[in-house]
Amino acid sequence: MGNDNFGLERGKKDGTPAVLLLAHGSPDCPEDVPEFLKNVTGGRALPPELVDEITHRYGLIGRSPLTELTLKQGELLARELQLRVYVGMRNWKPYIADAIRSMIADGVESSVAICMAPQNSRTSVGLYQAYVKRENVPFAVEFVKSWHDHPLLIEAFSEKLLCGWEPACRELGGSLPVIFTAHSVPERTIIDGDPYQEQAKETALLVANRASLASSQWTFAFQSQGASGGAWIGPTVESTILRLKDEGHRGVFIQPIGFLCDHVEVLYDIDVAFERFAESEGMRLWRAQSLNDSPTLISALADLARSRLALRHAEPRCGTRF
Secondary structure (H helix, E strand, O other), X not given: OOOOEEOOOOOOOOOOOEEEEEEOOOOOOHHHHHHHXXXXXOOOOXXXXXXXXXXXXXXXXXXXXXXXXXXXXXXXXXXXXXXEEEEEEOOXXXXXXXXXXXXXXXXXXXXXXXXXXXXXXXXXXXXXXXXXHOOXXXXXXXXXXXXXXXXXXXXXXXXXXXXXXXXXXXXXXOOOOEEEEEEOOEHHHXXXXXXXXXXXXXXXXXXXHHOOOOHHHEEEEEEOOOOOOOOEOOOEHHHHHXXXXXXXXXXXXXXXXXXXXOOHHHHOHHHHHXXXXXXXXXXXXXXXXXXXXXXXXXXXXHHHHHXXXXXXXXXXXXXXXX
């Protein structure tokens, strides 16, 4: 499963449409972190102490499984669709350019590109789109720019929420407040009209409603704020934990609804840093399992692909669409 192409025999040039999954990427081991960070920043040097800290975080969790899990999601989606599915990463192997080269070699004539970040932001989806566009792809690409409110995505999150939250409430002996989280972005991004903040909050609201949570049982915070680039949107998870503590709660339950699989922002930021912070405040912390290989998530991806492929087949081919 080490390649970025699943589903059908490679080299079969029959014009079959394909799916391209796009993700952030993650280093294979802590030693790869400096090179990975150069990709993230576009070559801009980061302070050595920041590189050392991020390397340390990866060392604590061993490695990030993001690439492995995204490849698995691609494999499952290919089985579901009976189509080729390719995986391209913006900041690590397999790179987006590598995936596109494979698609060209395989004779792909049209594709649906799905960003594995369901809320649309120019800091994520916009960058993936730009990377694909600069490759001068010689076949049609239908881009899914956001799918934060897809019913099957909401169902997938709700399943994981209830599976973890209900036992945690029993263990605590009372109702736990749920903190839904998504990765923070710079405030200037939102000021410029980016829809990410509102879409992240809408995903949380839809999951809460699907899980039948009362408005008093949940809240929202942004996590993993950056160390540079000015102010980042909040509230932070730490300030939210403190507020809930002041309200008399003895624990919290976190569900990240901006991520589709385990990686460093889940395995370190939540499972290590936030848990330590909560413990230092006399609070307990639980987390919902990530979607990872959730069958419901795969069904959501399949529905997105099928609907866009149907749209593509209904239109005349006119090159790459963005």
